[in-house]
Amino acid sequence: MPASHDTAAVTAVLEALVAAWNEHDADAYGRLxxxxxxxxxxxxxxxxxxxxITESHRVLFTGFLKDTRLADEVVGIRFPGPDTAVVSGRGDTYKGRRPRRLGKVQTYTLVREADGxxxxxxxxxxxxxxxMEAVSFRFAPGLVPAADRA
Structure with a gap:
């Protein structure tokens, strides 16, 4: 079972990722x-x-994704080992008002490096x-994830 400080440290990385995106700082983004x-x-x-990753985001932040903000929502964190975390989440980019429903499903795998x-x-x-999800659920209800059936 992971220590709560590991969960907090992993969450802090994702918070830093959002902050770097919102500042359009490709170098800070890449360092994560x-x-x-x-x-x-x-x-x-x-x-x-x-x-x-850094250079592609440098281009994105001055082009396609200029002036966007990043929304990120952690759905779950699990630790398959003491130095590995898998984060499931939802996210999206936006301008203006933050979207209610985040349109992307994301998986992050984090590792604790030698420096901690x-x-x-x-x-x-x-x-x-x-x-497409609604249609597939309608015709094959067994496809609905267990978390959504509760």
Whole structure:
């Protein structure tokens, strides 16, 4: 069972990620990832390594995602080992008012590095498709996740 300070440390990394995004600070954003991290976007692009993640966000913050903010919501954190955390969540980018429903499902894998710092080793981002989800649930109710059946 993880110590509560591990949960707090992992949550702090995600809070720092949101803050770096909201400041459009690609360097601060990139420092939250391991040197060999992988980053899969919702459009299917796979970035490999901190440098690739940092530089791609430098471009995004001055282009497609200029002036956006990041919303992130942790759904759950589990620790498969003492130095590994898997975070399930929802997130989205926005301008103006924060969306009520976050349109992406995200998975972060964090590791505690030798210096004791938690960093993101892998990130995967998938866009939710509520209409397709509703249709599949209608025709195959067994597909509804257990958490949503309660």
């Amino acid at each position: 990832f391991t040197e060999d991290a992988t980053y899969a976007t919702y459009v299917g692009t796979l970035y490999q390594g901190r440098r690739d 710092t938690w960093r993101i080793a892998a990130f995967h981002n998938t866009r939710r498709k509520p209409l």
